[in-house]
Amino acid sequence: MSDSGASRLRRQLESGSFEARLYVKQLSQQSDGDRDLQEHRQRVQALAEETAQNLKRNVYQNYRQFIETAREISYLESEMYQLSHLLTEQKSSLESIPLALLPAAGAGAGAAAGEDAGGAGARERGRGAAGFLPGPAGAPRDGPGAGEEGKQRTLTTLLEKVEGCRHLLETPGQYLVYNGDLVEYEADHMAQLQRVHGFLMNDCLLVATWLPQRRGMYRYNALYPLDGLAVVNVKDNPPMKDMFKLLMFPESRIFQAENAKIKREWLEVLENTKRALGEKRRREQEEAAVPRAPPAAVKGSNPFEDDDDDDDEPEAPEEEEEKVDLSLEWIQELPEDLDVCIAQRDFEGAVDLLDKLNHYLEDKPSPPPVKELRARVDERVRQLTEVLVFELSPDRSLRGGPKATRRAVSQLIRLGQCTKACELFLRNRAAAVHTALRQLRIEGATLLYIHKLCHVFFTSLLETAREFETDFAGTDSGCYSAFVVWARSALGMFVDAFSKQVFDSKESLSTAAECVKVAKEHCQQLGEIGLDLTFIIHALLVKDIQGALHSYKAIIIEATKHRNSEELWRRMNLMTPEALGKLKEEMRSCGVSNFEQYTGDDCWVNLSYTVVAFTKQTMGFLEEALKLYFPELHMVLLESLMEVILVAVQHVDYSLRCEQDPEKKAFIRQNASFLYETVLPVVEKRFEEGVGKPAKQLQDLRNASRLMRVNPESTTSVV
16 A cells, blocks of 8 residues: 555545545445455555554653653652651650659659569560561550551551552551551462562552562552451461461462461461451441430420420331241241242242242341241242253253243243243253254255244244243343344354355355255244344355355366367267257257357257357356355355366467468357357356346456457457
């Protein structure tokens, strides 16, 4: 594609008034055949690829700049944290100076020093615990506020060594529980990935990676909330030991501790922290659910206190009305009745009982007795669902057709399992279709076997579609999409059996055309239910039909070349009037209506045997190929037809230039006239009738051949 053409196309596509539909319409009107559209498509594709490359290049440059900027921001953030920590320490020191100068009543300086030494020793012992940080030991001495401040100060001190985690400090009430070094391994191949450091807070887990070039500093890697985190102990398998796995949907990570003791501490502290977080949030929800009482002061100063009390007294019976009556006999016996229905395979009765219960409990509160009843009923629902699923499994008998599945499918839909019912129904029918195709006997005659194959498959498909429409009427439309996907998959199974019998066995083109015609006719029957799969069967058969056309084209070309090598340019003598009449009928069926003018006296035909045989074989190939035609095969059929015609055209051209005998030369010209003025127009007309549009390539071939007839002495060959 030239630079000027590419720039013009780019400007046209980038213009503000560009309309894709109008552009495609104008392009299809101006193009000359499919080849022009293919070339234009390649130009648009090349322009799209060039644009994509430019976009990738710009994104990569911007991404590098973004990484550098983020790194600088991270360094600046770390420095700001260090500065903030220094200021906090200076403030604490300044506040502690006046307290140290105050005289302590009844306490000597030595006792105070001893107490400080004891406190320092206790803090050192707390710091020596493996991985544990100093807890709120100072809280009782300094008060509750000092304990929370100490936790926050410890968290600030450690996390200032982690780059890119400023948002962690913005959560109120967050403090550090546990931390330690870990080694991360790949989950699939158990290969060591990197060294990390874990910081366990009271509500989340932070993972930071080591910075080798900056000792004692880390970089933020990931943050996982504890309520979405699952901890799994990994069994030791030397040399892989002391490992545990963290599951965070949809990913998982494996870490290794230094030894078994630290691994055990990690597992225990993670579980304890998760449990404490769950209890805390449960208490918060309970406190939020409890209504607050009105202020007591209002009660004493309200002059209408007696009236309000009288109005509030009827509220107690309302709470009594909130209770659900579960003493009814049918409710008490419901779980046992469900067991009996499931055992007796009375699926409809079981679902009716469940519907009755749901209707009774509708819009009613859920006190503990109701929850207990629902738990018992849910267990029966699970058992009933398993039985219904087993009824639809392919392991059960596939006899009875699609209607045999209606009972189980309808009850699953009533239980709210519409998606599962759709999946199991289609899986059951796929197994039934597969079994039916396997049990079909392969007959000696290919066409007879294809008739049986199409009847069995498309009848099953049509019955399945009608049953599906009956069972899933009024359900989610997504089920219909699942049926279309299933139908395409089943059609692929049919095409595999069809192609193996028709194309793999190297049947003749006429037999293959009849078989494809039968398959298309059966496929069109699905239009009765609004399901058109013709385009799918075309897409699945296009490769095999292309191979058949190329194979038969090669046979015709080889036979034509063989006849051309033995050509003596003599008239045909059919010996009997019956043979001549038969040839006339054959040529008339090929579309050659003026064949009478090429016949002579006493059963002679003023044409060569080679030209007559070529005409019959070419027209036969065209007729059979048009039975196989669909738009995806247009260029394949056209190119094959032109290659076959060129073999005869080049042979006549060569013979006309090389022949020296005047009588034979005149006879060759007569054959050339029949070929160019009779056969080629018939081929063009029949192709246009079968395809629906003229073939410009065939017209160009005939026009080029006219040049050869005007100047037969030329040495130029038609290619």
